[in-house]
Amino acid sequence: MSKSSKDSRTQSAPLGAASWVTNWAFARGESVVATAGMFITGMVAATVVGAGAWTYYTHRKTLTEAQQDALAQAAGSAAPGIGVALAHDDLTTAQSLMEQFARAQGLESATVTLPNGTVIADTRGKHDANLKLPEKWTGNEQVGTTSTYADDQFTARACVPVSGRGNAILDVTKAYTYQPLAHLRTQIGIGVTGAVVLSMGLVMYRRMRLRMRALGAIQESLRFASELEDGQLSASGLRLAEDLGSEALAWNRLLDERERQNHRTALESAAERLTAGVTAAGGGDYAAAFDGLWQGLIVLDDEGKVRVANGAAAVFLKRNKGEMTGKEIGALLRFSDVTTLAMNVATGKARQRASLEASDQMTPDAEKTVLRFTVRPMRREDGSAAMIVIEDVTQQRVADESRNGFVAQATHELRTPLTTMRLYLEQLVEDGDKDPLVKARCLNVLNSESRRLERIVSDMLSVSEIEAGTFKVRGDDVNIPELWSHLEEDFKAQAADKEITLSFETPPKWPLLKGDRDKIEMALHNLVGNAIKYTPEGGNVVVRASEENAVLMIEVSDNGIGIKPDELELVFEKFYRSKDKRIASITGSGIGLALARQVVRLHGGDITVKSQIDKGSTFMLTLPASASIGAAKLAA
Incomplete structure (x- = not known):
């Protein structure tokens, strides 16, 4: 898309502040579902918070009312016994009954008073032990019990009937504080419910986002196309990134077909x-x-x-x-x-x-x-x-077949380390705590497979960068001995599994290189990995490094199946797979050697190959060196 096209688009359709923020914060096409996604997330969060608050409120209210009713019923049950003791002027028994009742109910205080306020019995000792009850008194015609709750304290009042004399009053108080953690099961239920609802919301948003990103980008492209004048419309300005999904791929195919x-x-x-x-x-x-x-x-x-x-x-x-x-x-x-x-x-x-x-x-x-x-x-x-x-259209169809083959091979390449990691994770969970050796082996395999998975994804991203013309390398100092050590460690187990003798030969001193360490390591991984992959069991692979005329030379030699003379250059083309029937069952994406040569050439070097069928192959990687210093010094 040209600058003038962008300018005309901006002038003809000025964006509001909210729309500008959305378009800036999200990838092309995502702004269409961003608002819906945020709305759904907000609704889910509000639902979870509201459900939690409502559950907390109702649970606390229910427990408080239950405790309040229980205290009132207990006071009502204790009152008749105390009244019988008072009817016989047995204040000591009445005090004893009240204290037992207070201990059983966990009360802060319990008091029996006459209607005129005279304290007959009190668990806090605020009564006259030598008090003589009058023969008869009036007042307190209350029937039944009442209870209240305020300031984390229950208060209950019950009528104490004293036969032949009148009614006394039983007042009790009990402290109570709602403890949310004491009802952990309820809280866990709230949390699980919230997590399930939030997860469902996120899954819905994820599915909507994946499906709608491409549709949103297509809508933006159509709106942009409608703003252009005749003769300005170009398919390149309307193309979408392929990672937006199948809809984007179909849209790009339509644009290509239109062109x-x-x-x-x-x-x-x-x-x-x-x-x-x-x-x-x-x-x-x-x-x-x-x-x-x-x-x-x-x-x-x-x-x-x-x-x-x-x-x-x-x-x-x-x-x-x-x-x-x-x-x-x-x-x-x-x-x-x-x-x-x-x-x-x-x-x-x-x-x-x-x-x-x-x-x-x-x-x-x-x-x-x-x-x-x-x-x-x-x-x-x-x-x-x-x-x-x-x-x-032969080349177009070959490219289509190569791309489809690459997708199939890449899928297999990704599935293999993922399957291995899953199996070893299961073993680690089941037996890791019981056997330290099993734990160490599982962790070692997981580390190795995760690095392998990282290399595969890195290769795919690098191919995309090459296709887009954005592939670049850094110019940092490269510690070759450290890289060499990692290379030997990464392939030791793989070679041992096929009973292949893998040897590394180092020069007396290593040159100092400037370049992109990760990409150089990726190139060497592809060369050594291919040598082991295409060498039968019991074979030999030699990785030899030397320096000559300020040039680092690394040879990767094997005694494997070899390469046909007419395929020696074809193996460096993207997505190319040899026609040799012996490799049909060997997985590979067809991008390793192409990517390795591209990386090395960007560093000013090259990769060449010599091979004979059934005798083996030798790949020569050369890189210009800036200086040479002792290997021991670098290794230290």
């Missing part, structure tokens, strides 16, 4: 004008331009016979150009579907443009060619009835 369609339309229009010029002028500059087109062009009359054809069409169809004119198209094409389509358009049975693809392979050993035939009607006064445009 190809526009190109074909322009080509056909130009070819039509050229054809008219060729047939009218009988040759000259028009004929030269017609033959100079890289697409094949054939013009048919209404009987399906060739009126004119250019040189590219003759090459694609493997025919002599001079012999094509006047022949029926069916005699020139080996593809019955294309012949039928061309005849239908030429004779007027079909009036729409159509395209077909056909594979052309003369012999089993010959290389397969994929041709696209586009047939369109062109009714003209000179008798031209149809035009056939022939394009070689």
